[in-house]
Amino acid sequence: xxxxxxxxxRARVCIQDVARHAGVSAMTVSRALRQPEKxxxxxxxxxxxxxxxxxxxxxxxxxSLSSSRSNVVGLIxxxxxxxxxADTIQGISDVLHGxxxxxxIADSGYGLAGEExxxxxxxxxxxxxxxxxxxxxxxxxxxxxxxxxxxxxxIGDLTPEPIDITxxxxxxxxxxxxxxxxxxxxxxxxxxxxxxxxDNARSVERQRGYLSAVAECGLAADPTLILELPSGIGSGAKxxxxxxxxxxxxxxxxxAGDVLAVGxxxxxxxxxxxxxxxxxIASFDDVDLLSFTDPPVTTVRIPRYDIxxxxxxxxxxxxxxxxxxxxxxxxxxxxxxxxxx
Amino acid sequence: xxxxxxxxxRARVCIQDVARHAGVSAMTVSRALRQPEKxxxxxxxxxxxxxxxxxxxxxxxxxSLSSSRSNVVGLIxxxxxxxxxADTIQGISDVLHGxxxxxxIADSGYGLAGEExxxxxxxxxxxxxxxxxxxxxxxxxxxxxxxxxxxxxxIGDLTPEPIDITxxxxxxxxxxxxxxxxxxxxxxxxxxxxxxxxDNARSVERQRGYLSAVAECGLAADPTLILELPSGIGSGAKxxxxxxxxxxxxxxxxxAGDVLAVGxxxxxxxxxxxxxxxxxIASFDDVDLLSFTDPPVTTVRIPRYDIxxxxxxxxxxxxxxxxxxxxxxxxxxxxxxxxxx
DNA sequence: ACAGCTCATGTTATCGATACCATCAACAAA
DNA sequence: TTTGTTGATGGTATCGATAACATGAGCTGT
Numbered sequence: 019x020x021x022x023x024x025x026x027x028r029a030r031v032c033i034q035d036v037a038r039h040a041g042v043s044a045m046t047v048s049r050a051l052r053q054p055e056k057x058x059x060x061x062x063x064x065x066x067x068x069x070x071x072x073x074x075x076x077x078x079x080x081x082s083l084s085s086s087r088s089n090v091v092g093l094i095x096x097x098x099x100x101x102x103x104a105d106t107i108q109g110i111s112d113v114l115h116g117x118x119x120x121x122x123i124a125d126s127g128y129g130l131a132g133e134e135x136x137x138x139x140x141x142x143x144x145x146x147x148x149x150x151x152x153x154x155x156x157x158x159x160x161x162x163x164x165x166x167x168x169x170x171x172x173i174g175d176l177t178p179e180p181i182d183i184t185x186x187x188x189x190x191x192x193x194x195x196x197x198x199x200x201x202x203x204x205x206x207x208x209x210x211x212x213x214x215x216x217d218n219a220r221s222v223e224r225q226r227g228y229l230s231a232v233a234e235c236g237l238a239a240d241p242t243l244i245l246e247l248p249s250g251i252g253s254g255a256k257x258x259x260x261x262x263x264x265x266x267x268x269x270x271x272x273x274a275g276d277v278l279a280v281g282x283x284x285x286x287x288x289x290x291x292x293x294x295x296x297x298x299i300a301s302f303d304d305v306d307l308l309s310f311t312d313p314p315v316t317t318v319r320i321p322r323y324d325i326x327x328x329x330x331x332x333x334x335x336x337x338x339x340x341x342x343x344x345x346x347x348x349x350x351x352x353x354x355x356x357x358x359x
Numbered sequence: 360x361x362x363x364x365x366x367x368x369r370a371r372v373c374i375q376d377v378a379r380h381a382g383v384s385a386m387t388v389s390r391a392l393r394q395p396e397k398x399x400x401x402x403x404x405x406x407x408x409x410x411x412x413x414x415x416x417x418x419x420x421x422x423s424l425s426s427s428r429s430n431v432v433g434l435i436x437x438x439x440x441x442x443x444x445a446d447t448i449q450g451i452s453d454v455l456h457g458x459x460x461x462x463x464i465a466d467s468g469y470g471l472a473g474e475e476x477x478x479x480x481x482x483x484x485x486x487x488x489x490x491x492x493x494x495x496x497x498x499x500x501x502x503x504x505x506x507x508x509x510x511x512x513x514i515g516d517l518t519p520e521p522i523d524i525t526x527x528x529x530x531x532x533x534x535x536x537x538x539x540x541x542x543x544x545x546x547x548x549x550x551x552x553x554x555x556x557x558d559n560a561r562s563v564e565r566q567r568g569y570l571s572a573v574a575e576c577g578l579a580a581d582p583t584l585i586l587e588l589p590s591g592i593g594s595g596a597k598x599x600x601x602x603x604x605x606x607x608x609x610x611x612x613x614x615a616g617d618v619l620a621v622g623x624x625x626x627x628x629x630x631x632x633x634x635x636x637x638x639x640i641a642s643f644d645d646v647d648l649l650s651f652t653d654p655p656v657t658t659v660r661i662p663r664y665d666i667x668x669x670x671x672x673x674x675x676x677x678x679x680x681x682x683x684x685x686x687x688x689x690x691x692x693x694x695x696x697x698x699x700x
Numbered sequence: 701a702c703a704g705c706t707c708a709t710g711t712t713a714t715c716g717a718t719a720c721c722a723t724c725a726a727c728a729a730a
Numbered sequence: 731t732t733t734g735t736t737g738a739t740g741g742t743a744t745c746g747a748t749a750a751c752a753t754g755a756g757c758t759g760t
Contacts, residue, residue, distance in 0.1 A: 030427075030716095032716055032717080033716065033717060034716080034717095042739075043739070043740045043741080044716090044717075044718095044740090045717095045718080045719095045739075045741080046738085046739055046740075048717065048718065049718095049738095049739085052718090056737090056738080058738070058739095061738085061739090073506060075479070075482050075483050075503075075507070076483050076716095076717085077424075077483070077485060077715090077716055077717065078484050078485065078717095079423050079424050079429070079484070079485045079715090079716080079717090080424050080715070080716035080717040080718085081717050081718070082420050082717090082745090083418075083420050083421050083424050083716080083717075083718090083744095083745050083746065083747090084716075084717045084719080084744075084745055085717080085718055085719080085745080086371075086718095086745065087718095088420070090463070090484075097449070098445060098448045098449040098452055099445045099446060100445065101442025101445050104439060104440045104441065104442050104445065105440060107439045107440075107464075108438070108439040108440045108466070111439055111464070111465065115465060115480075118480075120463055120465070120480065120484060121463060121464055121465070122431070122461055122463050123463075123464050124452065124456060124461070124462070125452060136456075139456075139459075139461065140461075141416050142416050142418070142419045143419045143431075143461060144418060144420045162416075165414060166416070251647055251651045252647075252651070255651075277648070280648065280651070281651060284652065284653065287653065306592055306593075307592055307621065307648070310593070310596075310621070310622060310625050311625065312625065312628065312629065371745095371746095373745090373746055374746065374747065375747095383709075383710090384709070384711080385710095385746090385747080385748095386709075386710065386711080386747095386748080386749095387708085387709055387710075389747065389748065390708095390709085390748095393748095397707090398708070398709080399707095399708065399709095402708085402709090417747085418746055418747065419747095420745090421715095421746035421747040421748085422746080422748070423715090423747090424714095424715050424716065424745090424746080424748090425714075425746075425747040425748040425749080426715080426747080426748055426749080427715065427748095428748095
């Protein structure tokens, strides 16, 4: 007897104890719980009884080790603070929990190195799938994932070099489409405000979309029309300030993310500028607030909940062997035309 | 040889393989990785080399089972969609990941039964600690937690019957204080808008705080001044509508949560009502938007990030044995006086 | 020079469940 | 009656790491 330390107070109940109480073997208990249809009616009842008599809580850690099968999916986001991710998380969670799986969350701190660290940590936890919001990754991260062979879904953007599954929309097309809309409406000096570009494929793609549209329309690609600002409402006001100062002819601004546009609307009102009379405003991401401002803001709506739901489903399909090959879901974004442009 | 199915393609590397390559025992590898100071300089190097030659990823599942120690903390929120929780999650995550721990998240769907299910699931995953936003729980949930003996921190409110650790602020006092402020400012017909009360201790406490303040000031506890509405900006406008219709004398509204107040501000502007001239508005939770509206909104600021940080720290202290007893952190809320009241 | 220590490393049993195979009863087919 | 088949249950090795103890080399002090 190799008496390993056992915290005496709380008696850990294991499957053996249940087996004893039910007068069967551990194996049978395991089966009765996981494949009730495989055991006799009678046994099923006896086991169920024993389970709650002794207060048995199956040990998923042991089950995972034994079956080399995990029921945890890891999600890595740039930041947990950004409320835009909330819908996606809910979509993921709804699917996973509905299927008896669990969700682990980490943030990359908006950095590739941070993402790699999180991936490594999750692989050590033996997650059965990974959901990555980033589409840029370090080489080491890609190698790790490939070597382990874990299913991965990238959900932040469509990408030319997917690791595996992709469930997203085209940031490029979304930004391009919105810019074209502004041009079609007759705006000729369209400012563009982007969130930080560093390590952020989505921001870069949106900017490319803007530039592409501008070129298509034969408008000047004036670098003074572009501004990179940190997230937050305050940045909206700052953008109005800076862009209009340098570009007197400015007649529209496309805010490529977050709640920037709300700040801009408020700032315009403060200045007494008519929107869209004096300046038009467009946004990215349909935060519900945008429909309540005066005027309500024209924006790109992203199917965030669905991205979460579908990506989780794709991962589960892979985990369960129902699907085997990489797939790409190109979810449609939607332009919501409101009064601001 | 009991050939268990092994997916042949991806060779799982285990500690034994590292040991072989380094010419030492598995135990030594384990030590070299976890307690480098316990092995010779020389070995440390050889093991490190072997680790990345063979591409070893420690299996935390096996480690947990073997040591009966987990490095995963479970967090249960009423909903993942609510962006108010984002700061708290970030606080928790920062602490946990800084200590090599992980975060599992589930939502209770704003229901006690949902919470119990999530707790049970997390205990099966053998989390080393639980963070609960609710302070109301089913009896079964309380029994489960007690029997397992896992450290728990309740973070949504201070409570007279804590399970264990509490890290929060007093919803009652916060609401009471704000209501008193309004009364002191001379408002006599103070409306109160609450989020749904069902299964939600926080909402109930806030309402109690309001009622307590109203009573203290000798104002009438008029039930027509109280309105229960679902979350969302739209509810703000609806509240203005309904309350002012029934109560012509209404001179202030205290919105006890979420972004309700923003909707109200926007609605007032639409109606051309002066704030606070025609009606004063106060809010709960300092969403940054509230400081950008016109007028900016007087509100209660909750130290959400700190709640996350401190609760995670408290759990880790308990897990590591540094702390043993239940504690309560009563974090101060803060009244932010702005122009709306 | 030898008991007594310390420090580095190895051996073995174990955590709790599951995969795989063995077994055995009941029953159908020949 | 015998063989084959099906269905229910049990036995044993195993997943991959770690705790606890064992070992053995090098060192100290008297």
